[in-house]
Amino acid sequence: TQLLEQSPQFLSIQEGENLTVYCNSSSVFSSLQWYRQEPGEGPVLLVTVVTGGEVKKLKRLTFQFGDARKDSSLHITAAQPGDTGLYLCAGALHAGGTSYGKLTFGQGTILTVHP
Amino acid sequence: KAGVTQTPRYLIKTRGQQVTLSCSPISGHRSVSWYQQTPGQGLQFLFEYFSETQRNKGNFPGRFSGRQFSNSRSEMNVSTLELGDSALYLCASSLARLAGGPYNEQFFGPGTRLTVL
Numbered sequence: 001t002q003l004l005e006q007s008p009q010f011l012s013i014q015e016g017e018n019l020t021v022y023c024n025s026s027s028v029f030s031s032l033q034w035y036r037q038e039p040g041e042g043p044v045l046l047v048t049v050v051t052g053g054e055v056k057k058l059k060r061l062t063f064q065f066g067d068a069r070k071d072s073s074l075h076i077t078a079a080q081p082g083d084t085g086l087y088l089c090a091g092a093l094h095a096g097g098t099s100y101g102k103l104t105f106g107q108g109t110i111l112t113v114h115p
Numbered sequence: 116k117a118g119v120t121q122t123p124r125y126l127i128k129t130r131g132q133q134v135t136l137s138c139s140p141i142s143g144h145r146s147v148s149w150y151q152q153t154p155g156q157g158l159q160f161l162f163e164y165f166s167e168t169q170r171n172k173g174n175f176p177g178r179f180s181g182r183q184f185s186n187s188r189s190e191m192n193v194s195t196l197e198l199g200d201s202a203l204y205l206c207a208s209s210l211a212r213l214a215g216g217p218y219n220e221q222f223f224g225p226g227t228r229l230t231v232l
Binding site: 030040105106107 | 119121146147148150158160162163164165170171173203207209219220221222223224225226228
């Protein structure tokens with residue numbers, strides 16, 4: 001059972017289109033992070049959201065944390081070929097010692113933006 | 116500030132051998148977490164070390180072990196390698212001290228690609 005359900009798994013769009021990636025769970029997270037990963041490299045941190053209802057913007061990327069801190073979304077406006085990559089959401093559970101240093105990852109969304 | 120470094124970047128081993136991977140965290144970070152990434156399972160948590168102590172461990176067999184040194188550098192070891200151990204092994208460092216705290220942002224290294232033949 002996947003603790004963090006990420007959708008869609010694959011997304012192929014044209015340059016200039018908008019898109020949204022979703023990350024959902026039945027568990028409450030103390031924080032949630034979004035990463036982008038290129039092939040053969042480690043994930044690069046894009047943003048961390050901590051407060052329920054929080055919205056953060058990073059240029060054309062908008063990140064939202066659900067009010068109940070169980071879900072999050074990543075919205076990209078006017079996608080560009082340079083946005084192509086694997087997008088991962090990862091949550092830190094607020095569950096005492098069993099959560100030390102542990103991020104629970106979604107399955108990832110492979111985004112391809114065609115010129 | 117230098118990022119997380121991992122060595123080696125690539126390794127090829129045969130079944131039954133053992134392997135040691137190294138990770139140097141960002142300066143000042145005392146927590147190091149290790150993950151295994153495969154196409155089928157995604158990123159799976161292996162274990163976390165803080166101040167030379169293992170504080171948390173994922174659901175991996177005892178063949179997977181690790182340690183952390185006084186300078187926060189960490190190593191992980193896999194003994195008796197199996198074909199299914201082929202994966203990208205990632206380490207991440209963090210300032211985090213408290214479980215589930217808001218400052219547990221993790222910064223990843225480039226990974227070590229392990230291939231078991």
